[in-house]
Amino acid sequence: MRRTRIPAADEPAARLRQAARILLARPLLVAGLTDDGEFRLVRACAAELREWFERETGWRLVADAQTIRLLKLTADPYDGTHPARDPRAKTPFSRQRYVLTCLALTALERTDGQVTLGRLAEEIVLAAAEPALADTGFAFTLDRRERRADMVAVVRLLLHWGALRRVAGDEEAYLGTGGDVLYDVDRRVIAGLLAAARGPSMISEATPEARLDALTSEVLLDLDDSRNRALRHRLTRLLLEQPVLYYDDLSEPERAYLTSQRFALLNRITQLTGLVAEVRGEGIAMVDPADELTDVRMPAEGMQSHLTLLLAERIAAAGPDGVRVGELHRHTRTLAREHRSYWRKHATDPGAEVDLVATALEALRALKLVTVEPGTDPLVCGRPAIARYALAEPTIRERAQPTIPEQKETLR
Template sequence: MPGSEEAGTSRNIAQQQRSHQREEFRAAVRALLMTPLMTPAHEDFPLVRRQADMLRGWFSRETGWPLHIEQEGARLYKRPAELSATTRGLPDYDRRRYVLLCLACAALERSESQITLRVLGERLLQLATEPALASLGFVFTLGTHHERRELVAVCKTLLEIGVLQRVVGDEDAFVHSGSEQADALYDVQRRTLAGVLAAVRGPSTWRPEEAPETLDERLSALVDEHVADSDEGRRTALRHGLARRLLDDPVIYVETLNAEARAYFVNQRGAMSARLCDAAALTAEHRAEGLALVDETCLLTDVAMPAEGTDAHATLLVAEHLAGALRISGSVEADASPHPTTFSEHEVIAFLRDAKMKYGRYWRKSAREAGAERELAAIAIERLEKLHLIEVGDDGIRALPAIARFGLGETEIRDPRETRGVQAAEESGSA
């Protein structure tokens, strides 16, 4: 009947629209998690604007993170649940470079709509002479190649997040020559600049006599949020804190939670992980030791594993080696000699030195040189620590339970020519 056919067509169209909306919402959630400060130039900004209402509601309900979306950009105010994590932060940034980044933002806040690299450097020189910085031993003169490189690194960070937009010029020429002719001109995006700080309370609001003294106290004061003094308020705070960790960190280990958070996590992690996975297109891995939300595409992460390249391959080899040691340790009988679960950096270096004999021909040339295993070991340890697969302490490197997922066994290396021959033989046989 014509009416039935039309009704069926309408249902199919409605289902397709709902499916499209759902996929667009997921893409927007993932985009904001990876780029919480987003400008209109970002490829996913249009869909973020289209899904604005749903996104605001979801992030507020599940994580407690405020989300502001305007025509000029979007800002997800992500606040970490774990302030003591040493693996967070911008790559290649130390405390000195963070000071320069803050000074640069302060200088841009007072600047015109355009500024040159050289003028920004001069403003930093003025701000760096503040007595409070000088009393801490901070010195910035812009007179050396290293200091010019630091300034350019800060500018490139501001370019990446959209605070600055290059009009003309070359930063690298400024680093190498430092002459008057080597310069760059930028547009200052004030709306983006205003969204850089994700604190609950800005540090400029503290009176000198009330300002926190230690770094830990300052970090806590920046993100201290009001929690309603009720059972529901405390449960909501626990849920938000755990959701933030699940979306921000590679894995949550039960042993790292306090008693109250552990009780809530054990009872609610199934329902919580299902909601987060559904919205962000993740896969939950439940283990007795904890929970990980895994992105099968390896796109929703700062450190992908496995990945391509020599450094990534060396990291995977170290992970497999440590996973094997952890597996052996877990299977040792009570009366047997215990297998070590803690390793030194020297042992990792020695392992990579042996691995270089087997896999070196697949690595980049510099990684095959004598002594290169030291650099590879440092890179691998840093990556594994960021992924919460190992813990680095004074007593050495301890493999954590989640590293067991990389216990792949013996690697089989095939020559591409042999692989093509096997495929041809199989195709010939099937024909």
């Protein structure tokens, strides 16, 4: 478990900053799963943090002796570039795994204080067979290992959150159909997982898109103060959550508010979090000098990160016309041959470039560095911030010879 240096007691501003950074990195802290020093620090600063987040972002902070939860309402509910991941394999969740997670949480709300993995899976199979869900085309059974693997990935996520605590057994044994696992259920954690502007029971919209909008949209009074507060909340959320805030992605009222209030907004964020604003003509990025408050690092160690960096350079060099995914595949095959001595061996396997490029583009999209237009051979276009990864030919300038001033005699 990563341990963070806790500032000394005579550093109140530093303590508040560290507590805010811990909470932004992990909006759900559970006693026993979180480092004890970090948990105590955030809980001690909860009142000040609650006031700041409520005022600047509209997020609620709920804290008790066992759990601390920052209920972060997302600024963009349709942004799918930061998916949930299997805590062990790090693979992104599919739609099926998201549905299974929701069904698992529903089943855990009704179960006893302890549950086995097998029993939880049976409850999910029964729920998946309900007509209202089956009519959408969703189906789930346990007749294949892949489906059991989906179930294990969901449970691992719930263990990571603290909704479940393993008592006995191992998930790998369940995968092999030769064992089961016993868990304690923590309903306090489950009750605080959903961050929404409205409770699901209050939503009557029919389509999934309308239900998602209703779940995340907030009531806005037709008053200047209310509108300005909503603008401040949205912009601060974007600055805290997104790698880059592009002016072109904002509405006219949002751009106008940001233009007039930019200094105050950025200053308040910097004072609380230590993030430093990088302001350019196209937008703003809040840069973390400590490189802690991100889930996608670039550059980072490893072959995949090296490839991602090299592809970013290639996309940046393509300019506004962009580059086709097929061309990136060919470029990756060339790079794999050039770097075969220290890249993984499978990088030169036939077809390996497809997954390698897909993973790289996933990271570049998450960092708001590229857009990918769908098609038979998708077009990848760089966004303004990718210019920092472009390489230019070095220019050597001749150094002028220093001029020695003429000496003049001075009469004394």
